[in-house]
Amino acid sequence: MSNVAIVGTGHTKFGVRTDVNLQELAWEAVKQALEEANLEQKDIEMFVVGNAGGWSSEPLSAIAIGEYCNLAPKGTMRVEAACATGSAAIRIAYQAIKSGEAKVALVIGVEQMNQSPHPVAVEMMGRAGNYFWEFENFGLTFPGYYALYATRRMAKYGMKEEDLGSVAVKNHYYGSYNPYATFQKQIKMEDYSKSRVVAYPLKLYDACPITDGAAALILASEEVARKITDSPVWIVSQGFASGTINLSKREEFLTIDASRVATEEAYRRAKIDFNDAWRYFDVADVHDCFTIAEIMAYEDLGFAKRGEGHLMAGNGETYIGGKIPVNVDGGLKAKGHPIGATGVSMAVSITRQLLYRAHKGTQADIRNGMGITHNVGGTGHYAYITIYSTRKPSA
Amino acid sequence: MGTVEIKEKQFNEIDKRMLEQIDQLIKTSGMPIIREPKTNNPLWVDVRDLTQRYVIPIGKIYKFFEYLNQGKLIGTKCPKCGTIYFPPQDDCTSCRLSGLTTVELSGEGELLTYTIITVKPLSFMHYQDYIVGIARLKEGINVLAWVNENPKNIQVGMKVKLSVAKREPEGYITYELRRT
Numbered sequence: 001m002s003n004v005a006i007v008g009t010g011h012t013k014f015g016v017r018t019d020v021n022l023q024e025l026a027w028e029a030v031k032q033a034l035e036e037a038n039l040e041q042k043d044i045e046m047f048v049v050g051n052a053g054g055w056s057s058e059p060l061s062a063i064a065i066g067e068y069c070n071l072a073p074k075g076t077m078r079v080e081a082a083c084a085t086g087s088a089a090i091r092i093a094y095q096a097i098k099s100g101e102a103k104v105a106l107v108i109g110v111e112q113m114n115q116s117p118h119p120v121a122v123e124m125m126g127r128a129g130n131y132f133w134e135f136e137n138f139g140l141t142f143p144g145y146y147a148l149y150a151t152r153r154m155a156k157y158g159m160k161e162e163d164l165g166s167v168a169v170k171n172h173y174y175g176s177y178n179p180y181a182t183f184q185k186q187i188k189m190e191d192y193s194k195s196r197v198v199a200y201p202l203k204l205y206d207a208c209p210i211t212d213g214a215a216a217l218i219l220a221s222e223e224v225a226r227k228i229t230d231s232p233v234w235i236v237s238q239g240f241a242s243g244t245i246n247l248s249k250r251e252e253f254l255t256i257d258a259s260r261v262a263t264e265e266a267y268r269r270a271k272i273d274f275n276d277a278w279r280y281f282d283v284a285d286v287h288d289c290f291t292i293a294e295i296m297a298y299e300d301l302g303f304a305k306r307g308e309g310h311l312m313a314g315n316g317e318t319y320i321g322g323k324i325p326v327n328v329d330g331g332l333k334a335k336g337h338p339i340g341a342t343g344v345s346m347a348v349s350i351t352r353q354l355l356y357r358a359h360k361g362t363q364a365d366i367r368n369g370m371g372i373t374h375n376v377g378g379t380g381h382y383a384y385i386t387i388y389s390t391r392k393p394s395a
Numbered sequence: 396m397g398t399v400e401i402k403e404k405q406f407n408e409i410d411k412r413m414l415e416q417i418d419q420l421i422k423t424s425g426m427p428i429i430r431e432p433k434t435n436n437p438l439w440v441d442v443r444d445l446t447q448r449y450v451i452p453i454g455k456i457y458k459f460f461e462y463l464n465q466g467k468l469i470g471t472k473c474p475k476c477g478t479i480y481f482p483p484q485d486d487c488t489s490c491r492l493s494g495l496t497t498v499e500l501s502g503e504g505e506l507l508t509y510t511i512i513t514v515k516p517l518s519f520m521h522y523q524d525y526i527v528g529i530a531r532l533k534e535g536i537n538v539l540a541w542v543n544e545n546p547k548n549i550q551v552g553m554k555v556k557l558s559v560a561k562r563e564p565e566g567y568i569t570y571e572l573r574r575t
Contacts, residue, residue, distance in 0.1 A: 016433075016434075018431050018434060018436040018438055019434065019436050057441065119409075119516070119517040119520070120517055122514065122515070122516050122517065123516035123517040123518060126516045127516075130482075131449075132451060132482075133482045133539070134539055135516075137540075137541075137562070137569050138525075138527050138539060138540060138541055139512065139515065139516055139518070139519035139522070139525065139527075140510075140512070140527055140539075141512055141514060141515070141516055143510075143514070144510045144512050144527060147510035148508045148509070148510050148527075148529060149508070151508045151509055151510060151551060152507060152508040152551065154551075155508070155550075155551035155552065156551075196513075197511075197513050198513060198514040199510045199511065199512050199513065199514065200510055200511035200513070200546075201510075202510075246482065246539070247529070247539065248481075248529050248537040248538060248539040249537065250537075253507060253508050253529070
């Protein structure tokens with residue numbers, strides 16, 4: 001089985017991208033990735049498109065993108081795993097190369113949510129729980145699902161509004177240094193506290209924005225990677241898991257079960273000790289579609305003890321120079337969350353971090369040469385944990 | 396108000412305004428193209444709309460709706476392993492057994508968590524802000540429903556009762572949680 005290397009990355013400006021259509025947006029990221037890897041389309045053996053879809057007009061997005069980016073007739077598919085769609089797309093390419101089926105594969109994550117009016121987008125995201133038993137009669141929204149986790153944590157662990165706010169303040173701080181981010185403006189706790197409630201206890205500043213954006217990765221086998229680059233970033237392992245469609249079928253509402261199961265799998269494969277996990281990584285990108293999600297991620301990844309995750313950002317532990325820098329690209333919160341692109345964007349961020357190519361003001365110290373991404377789909381319906389290293393995996 | 400009036404009201408507020416805008420655009424510029432106010436980017440406004448209303452098979456759990464209509468809430472129970480299912484399902488997929496029996500739910504439970512939805516989905520715009528909660532019933536199962544209570548009186552851990560309720564203004568039968 002071949003080792004799998006990232007040899008090219010591409011990332012567009014995230015935000016309201018009404019200047020381009022879906023395939024033009026994808027091309028911006030694809031072009032950048034091809035140039036970075038110094039490859040041409042003919043070198044790409046297969047391409048995978050992560051696009052949750054529904055928001056934008058082309059239903060067969062992989063084909064629309066394949067034609068536009070001059071990738072046809074190479075084999076393709078559209079992959080969906082809700083907000084973890086991008087990581088699912090990476091998994092397909094990763095497995096293809098690992099197994100020897102392909103030597104070079106392109107992963108494209110893209111979403112253009114602003115093609116739909118906002119109230120329709122809110123409706124579509126709300127429908128992404130269990131449609132019949134949760135949405136049809138009870139009209140949950142996406143912030144609403146995560147708000148149920150936040151309310152429970154407040155009651156159980158005494159989490160305060162400011163604990164949520166401290167995550168928003170941190171992610172906006174780093175977003176202000178990321179030219180690709182939707183929001184490049186810092187916020188104060190006061191701005192957070194004054195922001196409008198969208199689903200109690202979550203406010204507007206607890207939530208990521210509706211976003212357009214694309215990101216791309218080129219993955220290659222060890223043999224090819226050695227020929228074309230001196231600085232490959234290796235995918236060491238990936239764990240993935242699923243959760244219940246009905247939120248009500250979960251037990252405690254204090255942790256995302258799927259994310260813990262996926263973490264265990266990824267750590268086991270990479271020989272990482274859960275209780276000491278933060279010592280292995282120089283930087284992490286975690287799924288902060290809402291501030292409460294980032295807090296649960298700290299615990300699900302073993303960075304904080306159960307019941308203490310909400311104290312990390314406020315204590316400075318997840319800033320650069322702290323225990324473990326998290327979401328120093330601004331996270332979904334400030335960078336934006338174009339559903340299908342998010343997982344790929346996380347991989348691009350971590351790759352560039354490990355190669356000391358992060359934007360000024362967002363570069364973490366790289367000591368171990370290892371990073372991790374934590375990408376959750378839905379409200380814990382899907383989870384993908386991926387571990388990256390500048391050192392070739394031993395096994 | 397029935398669904399027809401609700402739809403008409405929504406149509407007048409949202410769809411009709413959009414259609415009028417499209418007509419106006421075509422009249423003035425020959426094509427349905429608008430300029431985004433902030434960026435001046437030209438945007439084509441779709442002239443084809445997509446309305447979707449699903450028809451969802453409920454035959455295997457029809458009993459649930461029959462009971463609901465009589466004011467009763469049931470779960471289903473596997474006679475082999477004893478698991479109670481809510482939402483109800485007719486297959487115990489772990490025992491690979493179908494045709495499960497029904498159990499009437501006590502309705503007594505404790506509120507595990509809740510949220511108040513203030514920014515609503517399009518198809519829920521005609522309701523006041525609503526509270527969605529999850530309660531754990533005595534039987535050990537969780538139920539998600541609206542909590543019919545003043546937000547000021549609501550607390551995680553409070554005792555709640557699950558009961559059958561009418562959803563207005565449509566007037567159809569569903570279920571809700573209330574403080575006891």
